[in-house]
Amino acid sequence: MTQSCDAFAAALLVWFDQNGRKHLPWQKMRTPYRVWVSEIMLQQTQVGTVIPYFERFVARFPDVEALAAAEQDEVLHLWSGLGYYSRARNLHAAARRVVTEHRGKLPTDIDAWQSLPGIGRSTAGAILALSRGKRHPILDGNVKRVLCRYHGIETWAGESETGKALWVLAESHTPKRRLAAYTQAIMDLGATVCVRQQPRCRACPLRRGCSAFLNRATDAIPAPRPKKPRPLRRTRFLILRDQDQAVLLERRPPSGVWGGLWGFPECPVEADPARTCAERFGLKPSGASYLKPRQHGFTHFRLQIEPVLLDVNADANADRIMEARSVLWYKGASSNRLGLAAPVGRILGELPPRAGG
């Protein structure tokens, strides 16, 4: 007798029918395009955060042609606040490639998906399983946690040997039928039951076979990433504000921190802000006030931002500055649809009013 799936998958599917999430926005009209967008948004971001972004994004770009035709600025604007902006740039670039290279047809095989920017093995497998019911394993953070606990894997999942072993296990548990349900089920279990801290093992359909549960090891598994110290870096944000309360923003380089987003000009903390302002923009500030420094956290370092507010009179120079496409005077969200780096948006909302302005 051949069974269509192992005990792991069978228990998971039974659980899913009762407890799985079936009304997420990307589960209505479950087209490959919508599943693709949702999977990219979900890569480093939780469901609750993604939902409003997803709704806005697919309302504006309902299909791959609409996305491909968009300006990058508008794509980044709709992504602004979600983080990891290379996801948005890659999604946009991939949409353009699908239109030019596949005449707008989304791929049906996993290699074609994986050759698109921003799509690796797990994301490609998830898209095909969820939207077309094809048999491919996935291995995202939730699945790694479930498999490490179930199989009692005590090494860190980010280690390459551990990762290989997890892919083999993921493949072996993947059933031959009900691929969309199974794929959603294992993600849902990780997100709602087999959570990192205080997992709800009493509600888990897999506990009878779960090594970590049977050995009371759910606190130790999954093993945490080996941690490294995060150095502190400092930078200055130059906030040039003219007599109409408009603020000068620069487009950041396409790669690196906040790549492609708009932000304040930066200068090293050793430099003189007023002189930098004069040298780079030909504007002589009438005063400089040092605003409260703030810290912004990244994975590998912390950034101390020291904002300096410089009041300038821009009339004579505005045109010359604007000739460069990478600079603009920002008058508020109503007049510009741009992607702003998160701390830039916060600082803009907290600026003190200009005296006599």
Next chain:
DNA sequence: AAAGCGGGGAA
């Protein structure tokens, strides 16, 4: 304050 999360690209 610290940890988590998937993939790209440089080394």
Next chain:
DNA sequence: TTCCCAGCTTT
């Protein structure tokens, strides 16, 4: 192949 990078939310 192996590092290093990215930005927000949750705890």
